[in-house]
Amino acid sequence: MPPRIAFLACPATLPGSPTRRPDAFEHDLQVGALRDGLAGRAEVLELDWRAPLEKLAKCQLAVLGTVWDYTDHPAEFLTRLEDLAAAGVHVCNPPEVVRWNADKGYLAELAKRGAPSIPTLWPDDPAEADIHAAFDHFGCDRVVVKRRVGAGAVGQFNFVRGDPALAGWRMGHAAMVQPFLPAIQQEGELSLIFIAGMFSHALWKRAVPGDYRIQSLYGGTEHAVTPDADDLAQAEAVIAMLPFEAPPLYARIDMVRGLDGRMALIEAELIEPYLYPRQGPQLGERLGEAILARL
Ligand SMILES: Nc1ncnc2c1ncn2[C@@H]1O[C@H](COP(=O)(O)OP(=O)(O)O)[C@@H](O)[C@H]1O
Numbered sequence: 001m002p003p004r005i006a007f008l009a010c011p012a013t014l015p016g017s018p019t020r021r022p023d024a025f026e027h028d029l030q031v032g033a034l035r036d037g038l039a040g041r042a043e044v045l046e047l048d049w050r051a052p053l054e055k056l057a058k059c060q061l062a063v064l065g066t067v068w069d070y071t072d073h074p075a076e077f078l079t080r081l082e083d084l085a086a087a088g089v090h091v092c093n094p095p096e097v098v099r100w101n102a103d104k105g106y107l108a109e110l111a112k113r114g115a116p117s118i119p120t121l122w123p124d125d126p127a128e129a130d131i132h133a134a135f136d137h138f139g140c141d142r143v144v145v146k147r148r149v150g151a152g153a154v155g156q157f158n159f160v161r162g163d164p165a166l167a168g169w170r171m172g173h174a175a176m177v178q179p180f181l182p183a184i185q186q187e188g189e190l191s192l193i194f195i196a197g198m199f200s201h202a203l204w205k206r207a208v209p210g211d212y213r214i215q216s217l218y219g220g221t222e223h224a225v226t227p228d229a230d231d232l233a234q235a236e237a238v239i240a241m242l243p244f245e246a247p248p249l250y251a252r253i254d255m256v257r258g259l260d261g262r263m264a265l266i267e268a269e270l271i272e273p274y275l276y277p278r279q280g281p282q283l284g285e286r287l288g289e290a291i292l293a294r295l
């Protein structure tokens with residue numbers, strides 16, 4: 001029997017689910033790429049990460065494909081991955097990588113190791129006064145406030161100085177505050193995709209005019225590029241400074257131009273990054289090879 005690979009998903013992404021999100025086409029594209037890449041060599045099953053353990057444990061390897069709802073249930077998700085690993089399933093990326101990567105505090109750690117970074121404040125549950133202080137601290141007129149544990153720009157705020165929405169505002173979550181980087185609305189966000197530590201492909205992601213969120217859910221668009229040698233070298237350096245023995249099966253390094261004109265790391269996505277198979281037609285084959293090498 002060919003090996004079985006679980007592509008872990010959730011009700012927001014599984015085909016036929018009544019609560020499937022409109023951007024779940026990303027799920028279909030990523031599963032399709034993986035299936036093509038493994039054709040005749042392994043079977044790919046799309047499974048909810050909350051499916052019974054016995055069912056999941058029949059797979060030799062589980063990819064954290066489109067587990068988009070894990071951010072609402074991080075503890076339950078991690079327990080599930082640990083249980084799977086204990087049952088002998090190769091979890092990719094493994095629970096220790098997920099634990100490290102789920103809290104964006106890892107960005108401060110990478111900055112200390114020399115990663116090009118965006119100036120960031122890390123308030124626990126910020127309120128109005130913290131945002132006023134952040135404008136002064138950064139010397140800027142617009143800031144972005146994100147959850148430390150979050151994805152897909154969910155629960156994100158952005159404020160300008162004197163914003164009436166700030167009156168009485170409180171975040172309700174551990175947060176990170178950054179200056180708003182206008183480059184995101186001009187050139188966009190650069191993603192570099194790595195499979196088993198090797199560069200695979202890169203693309204620019206742009207928001208629709210008037211928005212600054214590049215996610216497809218908000219109308220963002222993408223186009224493939226050959227990255228500048230400097231940008232590629234910086235992304236490779238980030239991969240090399242990850243605090244794990246082996247490079248992760250997949251990683252997406254997201255960069256955006258900072259106020260100083262240099263590209264800076266906005267995220268090193270190691271949990272369930274969309275890997276943009278349309279912009280990297282070799283993705284499925286590379287991912288497939290790297291998976292088979294791990295079995
Ligand atoms: N400092 C920033 N300046 C401008 N836009 C930002 C900034 N931080 C985040 N964004 C926008 O919000 C999106 C989501 O933020 P990100 O840090 O990538 O977190 P996540 O993708 O996990 O929600 C980014 O892709 C970008 O479009």
Ligand SMILES: [Mg+2]
Pocket residue numbers: 152153254267
């Ligand atoms: Mg992001």
